[in-house]
Amino acid sequence: xxxxxxxxxxxKEELHKNLSVCPNCGKHFRLSAxxxxxxIVDEGTFQEIxxxxxxxxxxxxxxxxKKVELLKExxxxxxxxxxxxxxxxxxxxxxxxxxxxxLMGSMGSAVGERITLAVETAIKKQLPFVMxxxxxxxxxxxxxxxxxxxxxxxxxxxxxxxxxxxYISVLTDPTTGGVTASFASLGDIILAEPKALIxxxxxxxxxxxxxxxxxxxxxxxxxxxxxxxxxxxxxxxxMKTTIAKLIRLNKxx
Amino acid sequence: MKKQTKITAWERVTLARELERPKASDYxxxxxxxxxxxxGDRNFGDxxxxxxxxxxxxxxxxxxxxxxxxxxxxxxxxRNFGMPQPEGYRKALRLMKxxxxxxxxxxxxxxxxGAYPGMGAEERGQGEAIAxxxxxxxxLKVPIICIIIGEGSxxxxxxxxxxxxVVMLENAIYSILSPEGFASILYKxxxxxxxxxxxxxxxxxxxxxxxxxxxIITEPEKGAQNDFDNITKSIKKYLIQAIRKLKKLSEEExxxxxxxxxxxx
Ligand SMILES: [Zn+2]
Numbered sequence: 001x002x003x004x005x006x007x008x009x010x011x012k013e014e015l016h017k018n019l020s021v022c023p024n025c026g027k028h029f030r031l032s033a034x035x036x037x038x039x040i041v042d043e044g045t046f047q048e049i050x051x052x053x054x055x056x057x058x059x060x061x062x063x064x065x066k067k068v069e070l071l072k073e074x075x076x077x078x079x080x081x082x083x084x085x086x087x088x089x090x091x092x093x094x095x096x097x098x099x100x101x102x103l104m105g106s107m108g109s110a111v112g113e114r115i116t117l118a119v120e121t122a123i124k125k126q127l128p129f130v131m132x133x134x135x136x137x138x139x140x141x142x143x144x145x146x147x148x149x150x151x152x153x154x155x156x157x158x159x160x161x162x163x164x165x166x167y168i169s170v171l172t173d174p175t176t177g178g179v180t181a182s183f184a185s186l187g188d189i190i191l192a193e194p195k196a197l198i199x200x201x202x203x204x205x206x207x208x209x210x211x212x213x214x215x216x217x218x219x220x221x222x223x224x225x226x227x228x229x230x231x232x233x234x235x236x237x238x239m240k241t242t243i244a245k246l247i248r249l250n251k252x253x
Numbered sequence: 254m255k256k257q258t259k260i261t262a263w264e265r266v267t268l269a270r271e272l273e274r275p276k277a278s279d280y281x282x283x284x285x286x287x288x289x290x291x292x293g294d295r296n297f298g299d300x301x302x303x304x305x306x307x308x309x310x311x312x313x314x315x316x317x318x319x320x321x322x323x324x325x326x327x328x329x330x331x332r333n334f335g336m337p338q339p340e341g342y343r344k345a346l347r348l349m350k351x352x353x354x355x356x357x358x359x360x361x362x363x364x365x366x367g368a369y370p371g372m373g374a375e376e377r378g379q380g381e382a383i384a385x386x387x388x389x390x391x392x393l394k395v396p397i398i399c400i401i402i403g404e405g406s407x408x409x410x411x412x413x414x415x416x417x418x419v420v421m422l423e424n425a426i427y428s429i430l431s432p433e434g435f436a437s438i439l440y441k442x443x444x445x446x447x448x449x450x451x452x453x454x455x456x457x458x459x460x461x462x463x464x465x466x467x468x469i470i471t472e473p474e475k476g477a478q479n480d481f482d483n484i485t486k487s488i489k490k491y492l493i494q495a496i497r498k499l500k501k502l503s504e505e506e507x508x509x510x511x512x513x514x515x516x517x518x
Pocket of ligand 1: 003004005006007008022023024025026027
C-alpha cells in the first residue's frame with residue numbers, strides 16, 4: 001500500500017510490525033480496538049466488561065440496526081468501544097478503547113453505557129482508568145439519547161475524581177464532537193498521538209462558518225499542546241511504557 | 254391556556270426560532286426580582302451570548318444563567334445569535350461555583366443553536382469548556398433547574414443543561430443538532446429538515462415520553478409571546494415548588510438522585 005502522508009510504498013506486514021506507524025515518515029495510522037489492546041495490554045490479561053450491552057434504537061431510525069448488524073459482521077466487534085480490566089506492564093487498570101471502524105467511533109447509548117460501567121468498575125475496584133479515544137462525536141442515529149451519554153459519562157468521571165482515582169485520557173486521530181466535549185477532555189492527564197485531529201467542531205463546519213480555509217495543522221495534537229489542552233504527545237512505540245510509568249508515579253505518595 | 258394538538262415537530266422548530274419569541278432576559282426580568290448581572294470568566298473575556306447573575310425568587314437568593322439570543326439583527330450580532338464561546342461557558346461555571354459557595358439554587362435558561370464553531374473557540378478549548386461544565390454541574394451541591402425556552406441544540410445546550418429537573422416550554426426543541434444538520438448527515442440532503450424534525454424526537458412531548466425531561470410548560474398555539482404573563486407565572490410557580498422539594502434532600506441524596514437521573518438513560 002501507499003502511505004497517504006509521504007506517498008512511499010509500504011508493505012502491510014512491515015506496517016503492522018511497526019505498530020501501524022509508517023516506517024518512512026512516522027504517520028500513525030488508525031488502529032482497531034483489537035490491535036490497540038494487543039499493543040497496550042499485557043498478553044492474556046484483558047477481561048472484557050459490558051460486552052452484553054448492545055446497540056439500541058431509541059428513535060426507531062430506519063435501517064439503523066440493520067447497518068449495525070452488517071458492521072458487526074465486517075468489523076468483528078459489537079460496538080464502538082471495548083472496555084475491560086487488564087494489566088499494563090503489570091499495573092492493574094480499567095481500560096476503554098474506542099474503535100473508529102464502527103460508525104466512526106460515535107457515542108450512542110451502548111458506548112456511553114459501557115464507558116460508564118467501566119468507570120464505575122474502576123471506582124469499585126480502586127483502579128486507575130485509562131481511555132483511548134477515537135470518535136466522530138455523538139451518534140446521530142440515536143438523537144438526544146446520544147447527547148445524554150455526554151452527561152452520563154461525565155458524571156461518572158466526576159465520581160471517579162471524588163473517589164481519588166487516576167484517569168488518563170489518550171486522544172487519537174480523530175477525536176471530535178461530543179466525545180471531546182465530555183470524557184475525552186476530562187483526564188487528570190491527557191496524552192495524544194502525534195498529528196491527531198482533535199477538536200469540538202469539525203474542520204468543515206468551522207470553514208463553512210468562517211468562510212475561509214483553516215491553516216495547516218489547525219486542531220492537530222501539536223496545536224492543542226501549544227494551546228494548553230493536552231499534557232504530552234506520545235509516539236505509539238512509547239505509549240505503553242508512558243502509561244505504566246504515570247500509573248507507577250501516581251502510586252508514590 | 255388551551256392544549257395544543259396538531260402542531261408538527263417542524264412547526265415547533267419554526268416557533269422555537271421566532272425572533273419575537275421571548276428570550277432569556279425577558280424571563281429573568283419577569284420571574285425574578287432584583288437581578289444583578291455579573292460579567293466575565295476572570296480569564297479571557299465576557300461572552301454576551303451568555304448572561305448570568307444573582308436575583309431573588311420569592312425572597313430567596315438564586316443564581317440565574319441564560320443563553321441570550323437577540324430580538325433583532327443588531328442585537329443578534331452582539332449576542333452572536335446565542336452561540337456561546339468557551340469563555341461564556343466558563344463564566345457560567347464561575348457563577349455556578351459561586352452559587353454553590355453561598356448555597357443558592359441555580360436556574361438556567363437554555364436557548365442556543367449550538368456552541369460557536371469558530372477558530373477562536375477551538376483555540377480556547379470549546380470542547381474542554383463544555384466537558385468541564387457538564388462534569389461540574391453533575392456534582393454541584395445545590396439544586397439546579399434547567400429550562401429550555403427556545404432552541405436547545407447539542408453540547409452547547411447541555412453545557413448549562415445538567416440539573417435535578419429539566420423543564421421545557423411546549424414549543425421549545427431539544428436535540429443533538431439542528432434538523433438541517435441531521436438531514437444533511439443522515440439523509441445527505443439538508444432540504445429534508447422537516448422529515449428529520451419528525452424523526453428526531455425533539456419536541457417536549459416526545460422528550461417527556463423518553464424520560465429526558467421532567468415537565469412541560471404549556472404555551473398558547475401561536476407561541477409564548479402571546480401569553481407571556483401566564484407562562485412566566487407557571488414557570489415561577491413550578492420553580493418555587495421544585496426548589497422547595499429539592500431543598501429537603503440532603504446533599505448526598507440530591508447528588509445521588511441527579512446521578513441516577515442520567516445514569517438510567
Ligand atoms: Zn509515510
